[in-house]
Amino acid sequence: MIGFIGVLYDGFAYGMLLFLLSVGLSVTLGMMNFVNLAHCAFGMLGGFVTVTLINDLSWPFLATLPIAFLAAALASVLFERVLYRRFYGKSDLDQCLLTIGIVFMSIASAAYLFGTVQQPVQLPSWLRGSVSIMGRGFGVYRFFLICVALTLTAALILMLEYTRFGAQVRAAVDNLRMARGLGIDVDRVFMLTFALGSGLAGLGGALAIDITGLDPSFALAYLVYVLIVVAVGGLSSIGGSLVAAVLLGVSDTAGKYYFPAISSFLIYLVMVGLLMWRPAGLFGRR
Amino acid sequence: MGLSAADASPLAHVARRAAWRPLEVVFWLLTLLPFWLTPDYLQLASQIAITALFAISLDLILGYGGLVSLGHAAFFGLGAYAAGLFSKHLWGEPLSGLLLAAVIAGLFGYLLSFIIARFRGLALIMITMGVGQLMLEAANSAGKITGGADGLQGVKTWPLFNAIRFDLYGNTAYGYSLAALFLCFLVARRITNSPFGLSLQGIRENSTRMLAIGAPNNAHVRRIFTIAAVMAGVAGALLTQTTETVSLETLSFQRSADLLVVLILGGVGRLYGGIIGAIIYMVARDHFSGVNPQYWYFWIGMLLIAVVVFLPNGILGGAERLVPKAWRRRA
Numbered sequence: 001m002i003g004f005i006g007v008l009y010d011g012f013a014y015g016m017l018l019f020l021l022s023v024g025l026s027v028t029l030g031m032m033n034f035v036n037l038a039h040c041a042f043g044m045l046g047g048f049v050t051v052t053l054i055n056d057l058s059w060p061f062l063a064t065l066p067i068a069f070l071a072a073a074l075a076s077v078l079f080e081r082v083l084y085r086r087f088y089g090k091s092d093l094d095q096c097l098l099t100i101g102i103v104f105m106s107i108a109s110a111a112y113l114f115g116t117v118q119q120p121v122q123l124p125s126w127l128r129g130s131v132s133i134m135g136r137g138f139g140v141y142r143f144f145l146i147c148v149a150l151t152l153t154a155a156l157i158l159m160l161e162y163t164r165f166g167a168q169v170r171a172a173v174d175n176l177r178m179a180r181g182l183g184i185d186v187d188r189v190f191m192l193t194f195a196l197g198s199g200l201a202g203l204g205g206a207l208a209i210d211i212t213g214l215d216p217s218f219a220l221a222y223l224v225y226v227l228i229v230v231a232v233g234g235l236s237s238i239g240g241s242l243v244a245a246v247l248l249g250v251s252d253t254a255g256k257y258y259f260p261a262i263s264s265f266l267i268y269l270v271m272v273g274l275l276m277w278r279p280a281g282l283f284g285r286r
Numbered sequence: 287m288g289l290s291a292a293d294a295s296p297l298a299h300v301a302r303r304a305a306w307r308p309l310e311v312v313f314w315l316l317t318l319l320p321f322w323l324t325p326d327y328l329q330l331a332s333q334i335a336i337t338a339l340f341a342i343s344l345d346l347i348l349g350y351g352g353l354v355s356l357g358h359a360a361f362f363g364l365g366a367y368a369a370g371l372f373s374k375h376l377w378g379e380p381l382s383g384l385l386l387a388a389v390i391a392g393l394f395g396y397l398l399s400f401i402i403a404r405f406r407g408l409a410l411i412m413i414t415m416g417v418g419q420l421m422l423e424a425a426n427s428a429g430k431i432t433g434g435a436d437g438l439q440g441v442k443t444w445p446l447f448n449a450i451r452f453d454l455y456g457n458t459a460y461g462y463s464l465a466a467l468f469l470c471f472l473v474a475r476r477i478t479n480s481p482f483g484l485s486l487q488g489i490r491e492n493s494t495r496m497l498a499i500g501a502p503n504n505a506h507v508r509r510i511f512t513i514a515a516v517m518a519g520v521a522g523a524l525l526t527q528t529t530e531t532v533s534l535e536t537l538s539f540q541r542s543a544d545l546l547v548v549l550i551l552g553g554v555g556r557l558y559g560g561i562i563g564a565i566i567y568m569v570a571r572d573h574f575s576g577v578n579p580q581y582w583y584f585w586i587g588m589l590l591i592a593v594v595v596f597l598p599n600g601i602l603g604g605a606e607r608l609v610p611k612a613w614r615r616r617a
Contacts, residue, residue, distance in 0.1 A: 101594070108587065276413070
């Protein structure tokens with residue numbers, strides 16, 4: 001029995017994970033109107049980088065996280081420069097198809113390199129186990145996850161609000177043509193944002209291994225969750241994404257705990273219902 | 287797809303387009319060849335015809351209505367399960383099962399169309415995908431009725447017209463699927479070459495302007511969405527009746543995504559694109575999946591990227607560019 005508090009705690013940690021995985025997509029989608037369904041493929045890349053570093057090169061877990069971030073960020077810049085750029089301003093359909101193609105290729109490549117089994121990862125001993133507070137057990141790893149995610153969220157918000165780069169990002173989201181007209185190098189801003197967002201997804205993928213497991217289907221399985229967060233949270237709204245991710249995390253965990261048979265059904269039902277009520281998301285501006 | 291100066295009126299334009307071209311007649315005659323040329327592959331041919339019908343159904347809403355759907359398998363699966371349950375519990379006469387599946391899928395499509403017509407862009411993609419996943423999870427949860435992950439067993443299809451049995455080699459299956467495909471194609475062709483079809487293309491190109499000249503956009507979208515749902519349901523029912531089993535895979539996201547690949551590969555908005563795409567895709571899958579099934583999706587992904595980057599209008603669109611302009615009469 002994990003009880004109501006336990007569900008809330010696990011759900012919150014899960015929501016934080018979903019937030020890391022999805023916040024990048026929310027911002028890039030809002031800025032360039034580019035439907036990047038391959039976002040989770042970058043997350044998966046981060047996960048596999050961590051797995052390889054720990055299992056084959058026996059790096060410490062913490063040291064692999066920045067590498068997972070960098071690998072996903074670099075890969076995404078490569079894709080952005082070579083492929084995505086040609087598709088800005090094209091139809092939703094073309095963008096969907098291009099990125100679904102990348103998802104398919106990433107899944108098959110991961111299956112080829114790592115096999116289709118779940119990847120085992122040994123966490124350091126100080127992240128394992130749980131701490132008992134007032135008779136309830138709380139997983140240490142989930143606490144770590146929540147701390148990392150909250151720190152990153154604070155850093156993201158501060159960066160967007162108080163730095164020059166953040167101001168350029170906000171300008172580009174609000175009005176792309178105007179920002180360009182004012183001499184902001186929108187291409188560069190977008191490339192950096194894209195790298196940052198994909199890097200966060202890569203980090204999320206690495207952190208997700210212990211919670212959700214990692215296998216080649218990750219790129220597609222979590223895409224649905226990420227899209228729900230983006231669609232419900234609204235485009236380019238960090239606060240919205242955070243709230244949507246936590247809502248989704250808690251309701252998914254609660255659904256799996258209280259109604260195991262129909263939990264996935266409930267998630268989709270909630271999503272379709274919310275979208276019908278507020279097509280631009282709970283906090284959307286468009 | 288604009289009107290050329292030679293057309294005196296839109297109706298003349300439509301009538302000119304509706305005329306059958308010799309190449310089309312030849313194409314449909316060629317579809318009979320598998321009976322003699324590849325008698326061992328008739329089951330595959332039947333699957334191709336079913337996929338082609340499914341692709342035409344998507345083409346109606348995507349290529350003509352301009353609605354992107356990532357959940358079209360919902361109707362396919364609904365038709366498949368409707369036909370399967372009907373034949374398992376009530377009776378296995380194929381034509382009535384087909385009709386029932388069409389009605390149920392159409393009814394569901396009609397109800398859903400009221401929601402669909404209100405959305406565009408990302409919200410529409412998400413809602414269609416959400417509805418597709420809802421159907422999948424519903425079928426998975428209702429394991430007692432649908433058989434869940436094991437699939438629906440015990441489907442028996444009676445002989446066609448009480449006389450022609452569905453044989454092991456697929457002679458009947460292919461003939462039956464081909465006939466259904468051809469009939470639905472005629473309907474789709476009639477629709478796209480009608481004033482209604484022109485209105486749909488207008489909505490696809492510029493929905494605001496269509497509203498401004500007084501077109502009831504939402505009503506048009508609802509109508510074509512319902513028709514497409516019926517055809518997808520028929521395709522699903524055909525699969526059930528010719529294979530005598532239904533699996534959850536009929537409702538999966540993968541099936542919706544594969545269908546997009548088929549249609550994009552052939553060419554969107556030209557009806558024959560779906561058929562050509564289905565032939566190439568299914569034959570290629572049959573060929574390659576025997577070699578290494580796990581990596582099939584790598585090549586599909588690459589194909590998809592290549593088509594989107596280099597052949598924006600699919601194979602038929604690319605072929606059209608090669609044909610001299612004087613020969614061309616665009617569909």
